[in-house]
Amino acid sequence: MDPTSCKVHKLVADIAALSGGKVLLVRYKDVSKYDNQKGWFLPDDYLNFDEHPDGAPKRILKEQAGVSVDGARMSHIESFVGNGAWHLVFHYKVELPIAPPLALGGNVAEARWFPLDRLPPRKDVSHGGWAIDVLNTALGRAR
Numbered sequence: 001m002d003p004t005s006c007k008v009h010k011l012v013a014d015i016a017a018l019s020g021g022k023v024l025l026v027r028y029k030d031v032s033k034y035d036n037q038k039g040w041f042l043p044d045d046y047l048n049f050d051e052h053p054d055g056a057p058k059r060i061l062k063e064q065a066g067v068s069v070d071g072a073r074m075s076h077i078e079s080f081v082g083n084g085a086w087h088l089v090f091h092y093k094v095e096l097p098i099a100p101p102l103a104l105g106g107n108v109a110e111a112r113w114f115p116l117d118r119l120p121p122r123k124d125v126s127h128g129g130w131a132i133d134v135l136n137t138a139l140g141r142a143r
Helices: 053-065 126-138
Strands: 009-019 022-028 044-046 073-082 085-095 108-115
Touching (some): 009 126, 044 053, 053 085, 073 126, 085 126
Antiparallel strands (some): 009 022
16 A cells, blocks of 8 residues: 555654764655655655554665664654645654765655754755754754
């Protein structure tokens, strides 16, 4: 079953991969399943059919950035209605001892480690800077 075929529910996971004061952000080639947003994202994807949310961050980082991780922890869950569908977003984070080299997945146009104190401007981040808001919540920072 294609997870994008449901028009009522959207189950999504993303991952804040952190290392040495940096966070991994990606930009996608085909942005049709990302509301046609062309900015920076935390690596994310729809959950596959029958995939537990706890397994998604490991899959997402491997598929999109070539990064293998264990020990990702859920930061928080977000629920909202957008574009006519109920979205349930599972936000994860993981701290890596070193920022590994990146190998771009098929739909990733660019991936980059950004210093937490020099994130891209909100205008360059998808959905009005949403990844910055998610990251701030995951790190316990005020928005």
